Amino acid sequence: MGVRIEFCGEQFQAEPGRPFTIGRVGDLEIDDNPYLHRAFLVVVEEGGLWWLTNVGTTLTATVADDKGLFQAWLAPGARVPLALQHFTVWFTAGPTTYEFDLHVDEPAFTAVFEAEQDDASGQTTVGRVSFTPDQKLLVVALCEGFLRRGGGQGQVPSSAEAAERLGWTLTRFNRKLDNVCSKLADAGIRGLHGGPTKLASNRKARLVEHALSTRIVGVHDLALLPERSGVTTGAPDSAAGQGR
Structure with missing residues (x-):
């Protein structure tokens, strides 16, 4: 049981018992961007669930599942349970917006509905x-x-x-x-x-x-x-x- 992190074609693995750090330095070094925290996000297992925690002080992150059913704005100090199979995370540091994916091996829940698609009208x-x-x-x-x-x-x-x-x-x-x-x-x-x-x-x-x-x-x-x-x-x- 673990979480696979995918960024720019590279894959990393978070394992139970050890927090996985994402930032300017850490287990996943996103970029040498002075606007990015040294330690920004942490993937960690706790109480039978995997969590994504914002350990930064100023930056925020947007977290959404791949079905378009869930979206959260992760402010400094906040955390969100990774209870579904696939999440995508976006965040902005300075002029650059970043994206990476989280794949949960054994999610606690399974999505059963798909988000409705926009129609072909102008609106x-x-x-x-x-x-x-x-x-x-x-x-x-x-x-x-x-x-x-x-x-x-x-x-x-x-x-x-x-x-x-x-x-x-x-x-x-x-x-x-x-x-x-x-x-x-x-x-x-x-x-x-x-x-x-x-x-x-x-x-x-x-x-x-x-x-x-x-x-x-x-x-x-x-x-x-x-x-x-x-x-x-x-x-x-x-x-x-x-x-x-």
């Missing part, structure tokens, strides 16, 4: 939150670097870079980003509400983690982005009024 619904096509496009643009790499790690673009990618003005991009984050925050998603202690870069990183973990976007959505030809694309503001 994308996540729980009780509906996104307009422009709002969905914004999320895809923020996740593009990560989706194209196929996991492991990716860069969250600046607002100016994402706006240019979509052929939008920065003002338009920021307005739509505010709307997306407000919708999700109103639905109870933590870490997206802007304020004096939450910079826009942190908010965008949290949005990327949430979008990937809840499958708001996927590789197939890259086709929604305009071609990299220097031609301004995307719906004009008048046509995107529904996205405010």
